[in-house]
Amino acid sequence: MNGVFHLSRRNFIVSLAGSGLVVLFRADPLLSFQEPERIPPRPSYPTDFNAYLRIGADGRTTCFVGKVELGQGSKTALAQLCAEELDVAYDTVDMVMGDTELCPWDMGTFGSLTVRQFGPVLRAAVAEARAVLLQLASEKLQVPVDRLSVKDGIVTDSRNRGASVTYAQLVQGKRIERHLEKVPVKAVSDYTVVGKSVARKDALEKVTGKARYAADMGFPGTLHARIVRPPAHGAKLRDVDTSGAEKIAGARVVRDGDLVAVLHERPDVADQALALVKAQFDVPVAAVNDTTIFDHLIKAAPESRVIAESGNLQEGVKLAASVFDGTYLNSYVSHATVETHSAVAKIEDGKVTVWVSTQAPFIVKTQVAEGAGFAPANVRVITPYVGAGFGGKTGARQAVEAARLAKIVGKPVQVVWDRKEEFFYDTFRPAAVVKIQSGLTSAGKICLWDYKVYCAGDREAKQFYDVPNQRTVSSGGWQGQQPPGLHPFGVGPWRAPSVNTNTFARESHIDVMAAEAGVDPVEFRVSNLSDQRMLRVLKAATDRFGWTPKRAPSGRGVGVACAIYLGTYVATCAEVAVDRATGRVQVKRVVLAQDEGVIVNPEGSRQQIEGGITMGLGYALTEEVRFSGGEVLNRNFDTYEIPRFSWLPKIETVLIENPGVPASGCGEPPIVGMGAVIANAIFDAVGVRFAQLPMTPARIKAALRA
Amino acid sequence: MTRAVSFTLNGKPTQVTVDDERMLLWVLRYDLGLTGTKYGCGEGLCGACTVIVDKEAVRSCSTPVKDVAGKQVLTIEGLSRNGQLHALQQAFLKVNAFQCGYCTAGMVMNAYALLLRKPRPTRAEIVQAMDDNLCRCGSHTRILEAIETAAAATAGGAR
Ligand code: FES
Ligand code: FES
Numbered sequence: 001m002n003g004v005f006h007l008s009r010r011n012f013i014v015s016l017a018g019s020g021l022v023v024l025f026r027a028d029p030l031l032s033f034q035e036p037e038r039i040p041p042r043p044s045y046p047t048d049f050n051a052y053l054r055i056g057a058d059g060r061t062t063c064f065v066g067k068v069e070l071g072q073g074s075k076t077a078l079a080q081l082c083a084e085e086l087d088v089a090y091d092t093v094d095m096v097m098g099d100t101e102l103c104p105w106d107m108g109t110f111g112s113l114t115v116r117q118f119g120p121v122l123r124a125a126v127a128e129a130r131a132v133l134l135q136l137a138s139e140k141l142q143v144p145v146d147r148l149s150v151k152d153g154i155v156t157d158s159r160n161r162g163a164s165v166t167y168a169q170l171v172q173g174k175r176i177e178r179h180l181e182k183v184p185v186k187a188v189s190d191y192t193v194v195g196k197s198v199a200r201k202d203a204l205e206k207v208t209g210k211a212r213y214a215a216d217m218g219f220p221g222t223l224h225a226r227i228v229r230p231p232a233h234g235a236k237l238r239d240v241d242t243s244g245a246e247k248i249a250g251a252r253v254v255r256d257g258d259l260v261a262v263l264h265e266r267p268d269v270a271d272q273a274l275a276l277v278k279a280q281f282d283v284p285v286a287a288v289n290d291t292t293i294f295d296h297l298i299k300a301a302p303e304s305r306v307i308a309e310s311g312n313l314q315e316g317v318k319l320a321a322s323v324f325d326g327t328y329l330n331s332y333v334s335h336a337t338v339e340t341h342s343a344v345a346k347i348e349d350g351k352v353t354v355w356v357s358t359q360a361p362f363i364v365k366t367q368v369a370e371g372a373g374f375a376p377a378n379v380r381v382i383t384p385y386v387g388a389g390f391g392g393k394t395g396a397r398q399a400v401e402a403a404r405l406a407k408i409v410g411k412p413v414q415v416v417w418d419r420k421e422e423f424f425y426d427t428f429r430p431a432a433v434v435k436i437q438s439g440l441t442s443a444g445k446i447c448l449w450d451y452k453v454y455c456a457g458d459r460e461a462k463q464f465y466d467v468p469n470q471r472t473v474s475s476g477g478w479q480g481q482q483p484p485g486l487h488p489f490g491v492g493p494w495r496a497p498s499v500n501t502n503t504f505a506r507e508s509h510i511d512v513m514a515a516e517a518g519v520d521p522v523e524f525r526v527s528n529l530s531d532q533r534m535l536r537v538l539k540a541a542t543d544r545f546g547w548t549p550k551r552a553p554s555g556r557g558v559g560v561a562c563a564i565y566l567g568t569y570v571a572t573c574a575e576v577a578v579d580r581a582t583g584r585v586q587v588k589r590v591v592l593a594q595d596e597g598v599i600v601n602p603e604g605s606r607q608q609i610e611g612g613i614t615m616g617l618g619y620a621l622t623e624e625v626r627f628s629g630g631e632v633l634n635r636n637f638d639t640y641e642i643p644r645f646s647w648l649p650k651i652e653t654v655l656i657e658n659p660g661v662p663a664s665g666c667g668e669p670p671i672v673g674m675g676a677v678i679a680n681a682i683f684d685a686v687g688v689r690f691a692q693l694p695m696t697p698a699r700i701k702a703a704l705r706a
Numbered sequence: 707m708t709r710a711v712s713f714t715l716n717g718k719p720t721q722v723t724v725d726d727e728r729m730l731l732w733v734l735r736y737d738l739g740l741t742g743t744k745y746g747c748g749e750g751l752c753g754a755c756t757v758i759v760d761k762e763a764v765r766s767c768s769t770p771v772k773d774v775a776g777k778q779v780l781t782i783e784g785l786s787r788n789g790q791l792h793a794l795q796q797a798f799l800k801v802n803a804f805q806c807g808y809c810t811a812g813m814v815m816n817a818y819a820l821l822l823r824k825p826r827p828t829r830a831e832i833v834q835a836m837d838d839n840l841c842r843c844g845s846h847t848r849i850l851e852a853i854e855t856a857a858a859a860t861a862g863g864a865r
Contacts, residue, residue: 070805070806071804071805071806071807071808071843072805073805200802202807203799203802203804204799205807206798206804206807206810207791207795207798207799207804207810207814208742208782208783208785208786208791208795209740209741209742209743209781209782209783209810209811210742211807212741213744213808215741215745216735216741218736218739218741224736265736266725266728266732266736266737267732267736268725268728268729268732269725335842336842337806337808337842338744338746338752338754338806338808338809338840338841338842339744339746339806339808340745340746385806385807385808386806387744387806387807387808388805388806388808388842388843390842416745418748419746419747419748419749603802607802607805607845607848610844610845610846610847610848611805611843611844611845612844613844614844614846614847615842615843615844636747636749636751637747637751637752637840638749638751642840642842643844643846644837644838644840644846645832645833645836645837645839645846645849645850646833646834646837648833648846648847648850651847
């Protein structure tokens with residue numbers, strides 16, 4: 001271990017039953033970022049080190065984290081970080097995740113923050129543990145700390161290879177309280193585990209069907225609940241007749257305020273009983289639908305805020321040889337995870353345990369306590385594997401429903417939403433409008449950029465091209481209900497919130513200017529950029545793609561888009577073919593270069609990039625929630641089309657080594673350029689600019705006919 | 707109608723006394739406790755619930771249990787033999803052909819049926835056979851790779 005440790009108090013060792021290691025560490029001030037705009041006042045990461053780490057007598061390390069595994073590989077990446085800082089073998093690290101009783105508090109798993117923001121907390125904690133262990137070893141072996149080295153949890157005297165002691169031997173059944181300050185974490189150049197592709201911790205369970213998700217938790221006597229749902233958001237229950245359902249053998253009907261449910265030991269029988277419930281609702285008149293929504297959003301959006309401003313817009317207009325106005329529209333999209341919201345609640349001795357498909361177990365704990373009437377201390381939320389989230393599984397209405405019902409019926413209750421409920425209660429990515437006015441000098445330099453985004457949110461709305469006179473204004477965030485009624489249903493974060501919309505608008509508009517100036521889109525970007533990281537990813541992507549300069553539309557069907565997402569730089573190139581007869585777009589090839597700082601697991605990053613590109617095809621080409629007022633018209637995957645195997649482009653990934661920059665997250669950035677890169681490639685193919693997502697076959701056909 | 711329905715499940719004779727209209731998915735998950743087969747849409751649109759019935763991939767969410775009476779049903783839990791993962795499972799594991807893993811059982815079982823009928827499928831044939839199995843995480847490229855890897859490994863000898 002390099003560096004100096006400062007002891008803040010006398011070291012002492014207290015013998016206690018049970019093994020475990022406690023040292024203290026300070027919360028990292030870096031952690032002020034929070035994804036949901038309205039989570040309750042939060043506690044902070046615990047300072048007690050034992051919260052994160054336990055070294056067992058068998059030499060295995062158990063790492064406790066409040067994060068959850070959504071498929072993004074956090075279980076693997078965090079185990080790598082732990083193994084790295086502690087100098088133990090990756091295979092000997094076991095992860096316990098998302099259990100509010102066993103794991104330290106965490107705000108939730110979103111925003112590609114797991115490694116970027118929680119990583120440093122875990123590393124600091126583990127580094128301190130290692131430092132304390134080294135001190136203990138030094139005392140035990142009577143050798144100064146700087147002579148010790150560690151590998152695979154074995155501390156050895158570097159001058160006397162025979163003298164060694166294992167972590168397990170040092171810790172054995174003792175609780176260590178020692179507080180070291182300013183323990184440095186390992187230098188990136190010393191990494192041996194981080195940066196390597198390792199076997200995923202969740203692989204075996206997932207390929208054998210043993211991985212358990214919330215709906216897989218079964219207990220004897222569990223009742224399946226089916227809940228009476230309104231036909232539209234805003235509808236009020238007027239009258240309900242449950243007499244038909246009550247006649248079904250074994251069915252239980254519960255009416256608790258607005259919650260009307262039928263429960264049965266078999267889900268299909270609960271379904272049959274639900275079908276017999278006659279419920280009448282007062283449904284408000286539909287004020288907006290999926291075509292009128294954009295005008296509504298502009299009118300109803302809350303007051304705007306200036307996000308960034310420099311120079312003088314008037315000056316920009318004066319300098320401009322040409323001025324460009326653009327309006328870009330983006331639709332509501334659904335998270336549409338294959339796993340629906342699920343929860344199983346079980347009450348024992350006044351304490352409720354809820355297994356929940358959620359990204360934020362600690363938020364759910366609060367929700368269950370408040371919503372089902374338990375003291376927070378009597379609520380435990382356990383997060384098994386989650387069938388993906390993408391921002392859609394932060395709140396957990398289903399967990400509250402399960403807990404309420406379990407309390408009433410006195411048996412374990414399972415609430416698993418069907419697909420229709422999933423579409424109905426999903427918190428969609430908000431529809432949004434972006435208006436841009438820009439200007440170009442006769443030399444092809446952007447001299448004016450006046451950008452206003454409505455309802456997408458301001459994340460990465462700011463311009464990163466060099467523009468002397470610019471302003472970015474944002475009105476309304478992705479969390480939505482500001483003012484109430486702005487959106488006809490719930491909205492919320494969706495993989496890379498606000499940035500899909502902002503990138504679509506910005507990068508489409510950049511291409512509009514390039515085309516008008518008669519300059520190749522890549523050359524145009526390069527001549528308006530001085531950000532070296534961006535220039536580097538752009539070069540990496542275009543080199544791999546084999547980009548040859550030509551002004552658009554060239555008929556080749558190629559496009560480019562650049563983006564920054566919370567410190568990660570991305571450049572995407574795509575090639576498309578447009579079927580003029582059907583309006584169908586086939587994306588043939590996508591090359592994506594990404595600079596995410598330190599790469600924790602290259603294989604994991606590549607997987608996330610492939611996933612992001614594939615998922616991005618959906619919001620670019622087909623995904624759009626149809627609705628009439630608060631009634632969601634999409635009920636299943638037949639009308640809400642998500643990407644399929646036959647849509648797949650050839651995907652190539654370029655990971656850019658940038659060890660000088662801390663890891664900045666890889667799960668969300670790759671999706672943000674997909675709308676723009678496809679729109680730009682379609683323009684290059686057919687000469688028609690699409691300023692509205694998704695670019696459905698119907699819209700493309702209509703535009704080509706016009 | 708509630709009655710006894712017998713079939714072979716993962717090689718073992720099995721009998722359930724249930725409403726014979728109950729979908730196989732619910733029988734597997736809640737009458738028999740095999741939770742590897744997943745619910746995703748309930749209408750035959752996603753493939754998460756895919757199992758093998760007499761060598762064909764079927765969607766258990768839309769298959770009443772009476773339809774499998776006397777037949778051979780194979781689920782993800784029955785795929786490995788004597789602790790040996792099936793070639794498809796090995797390949798999915800090797801190339802990380804999953805993220806959240808929720809679609810994985812359905813993908814593996816659907817691919818299993820494909821390889822039974824076509825041991826060395828072309829990429830286009832794989833795409834066509836898998837096209838109605840949805841994956842939201844975008845694991846598609848790797849799933850295709852895994853199926854090709856498994857096909858090559860079994861070299862036509864898939865069980
Ligand atoms: S659950 Fe059966 S196809 Fe979706
Ligand atoms: S891996 Fe998540 S749905 Fe396929």
